[in-house]
Amino acid sequence: MIVQLLCGVTQLAxxxxxxxxxxxxxxxxxxxxxxxxxxxxxxxxxxxxxxxRRALPLAGPLDLSPIVVILFLQIVVQRLILNC
Structure with missing residues (x-):
């Protein structure tokens, strides 16, 4: 039940x-x-x-932080830790 809740929270994020x-x-x-x-x-x-965003090097006018955070949430949290 807790795992399902955390999976839902990461999907909402x-x-x-x-x-x-x-x-x-x-x-x-x-x-x-x-x-x-x-x-x-x-x-x-x-x-x-x-x-x-503060940790990433500048990539011109592109903000790569959404890509990094989504990859982290999808790969690390959902797949490796929670196994959603």
Whole structure:
């Protein structure tokens, strides 16, 4: 039961990161109806992406931290540790 809960949490984290990446492609102003949702997603995912972004070398204008975190969550957490 705990393993299933952790698998669900990691899947939600991956979906939140993907949502953040997609939202970053569009300009969302403070008066937009999507602003509160976008702000919440950015705040939630920044706790995972921020440390990785600071540790990675610069890759020009590309932010590779979402790729690294998703790979970590998918490979290490779900496959090796939890065996989801």
């Amino acid at each position: 991956v979906l939140a990161i993907i949502a953040r990446v997609i939202l970053s492609w569009f300009p969302i102003g403070p008066t937009s109806p999507f602003a509160p949702i976008a702000r919440a997603i950015f705040q939630i995912t920044e706790t995972m992406l921020g440390p990785v």
